[in-house]
Amino acid sequence: MADIKKAHLIGLGAVGATYASLLHKAEGSPIEIIVDEERAARYKKGILINGENVHFNLAIQTEAREKAELIIIAVKAHHLEATIEAIRPFVGSETLILPLLNGITSEEILAKAFGSEKILHGFCVALDSTKVNNEIRFTQTGKIVFGTAFGLEKEADSVKAFFIKTKVPHTKADDILREKWWKFMMNVGINQISSILGANYGVFQKQAKARELMKDACLEVLKIAEAKQIQLSEADIDGFFPIIDGLSPEGKTSMLQDIEAGRKTEVELFSLAVIELGKKLGIATPINTLLYKMIGVLEEKNS
Known part of the structure; x- marks a missing residue:
């Protein structure tokens, strides 16, 4: 080439x-x-x-x-x-x-x-x-x-x-497919939780409960990844927190920026995708089901 x-x-x-x-x-x-x-x-x-x-x-x-x-x-x-x-x-x-x-x-x-x-x-x-x-x-x-x-x-x-x-x-x-799934898992967590909380990166750097919420959403993706034989683990979630710590505290996820600007979000790529994959594989996704509804409310409120 x-x-x-x-x-x-x-x-x-x-x-x-x-x-x-x-x-x-x-x-x-x-x-x-x-x-x-x-x-x-x-x-x-x-x-x-x-x-x-x-x-x-x-x-x-x-x-x-x-x-x-x-x-x-x-x-x-x-x-x-x-x-x-x-x-x-x-x-x-x-x-x-x-x-x-x-x-x-x-x-x-x-x-x-x-x-x-x-x-x-x-x-x-x-x-x-x-x-x-x-x-x-x-x-x-x-x-x-x-x-x-x-x-x-x-x-x-x-x-x-x-x-x-x-x-x-x-x-x-x-192994780019594994890496894509890792990023997908992280986005399902931090993008969605940040948009609902109105939280910049500083909140995730300082508050353990914000990290716990993010991890809870990610764990549902992890179950799906395991069922699809994508080689991810809980350590991959924990390994994302040092990356967050290196970002500007005032920085914001793309989904939070969309919510604040009144734009359409990518919620279909995140929680809705998790819900649909979960249904196909027989894996419960209650957290992402809740997040999907909550972000839908925020979108309608801003439209």
Whole structure:
């Protein structure tokens, strides 16, 4: 596989802007943001990231002049179908697609749209970026964890080489499905509990009861993972707490940010997915059933 010289990214929210800013600072600024015409007009004025007005190179969907080497997807899951159509003009025979979405289903959806030979598995962890008043702020960039469940080892190595060259923090995982399930388990806990409590990371750093609530929700995922022979354990939950301790106390999960901004959350990816998997496997999920109802109330209240 040829060396990757440039990435395209779609989804310039808290996560996307964090990694886009790192790529923008790399030699040659090897990043273009895929946008529609409306966003292009807004983004031409710059994006405020950690107090700096950043002007990204833009790739307008209706004016696609080249096929992308690597497309990083950093949108919310409920925007994935629209995103598939948005990136389609940029997808060629050699294009690789790396989704950073929450949940455990985006790669399969993308594989149906573009073919599994183009799709890597990925997510990000340990970043504390927030979007407030159209400004992205972060103190920790975290890292991109990626790999292949479709036998694309050479392609994954090519992405790793690109991230090394551009100084993007990353880990190439040997068992990416296990790592995806680990992140899913953590999101089911901290995203949902934080959104209901209105709790930033500082609350989870200081209050044992907040951690206990998070762990209780995660344990239901652990039972499902065990039934599906995913190699996770309770130690994987406990190992997440030091990561939380390293984040900005004022930082907030994406779901809490959605609730506070009155946006649709990703609750279907978390508690509803746990409920449905539990039903298929005969595993009770009372905590996530309760969380699903509570977050539904918050969404309706904010709508």
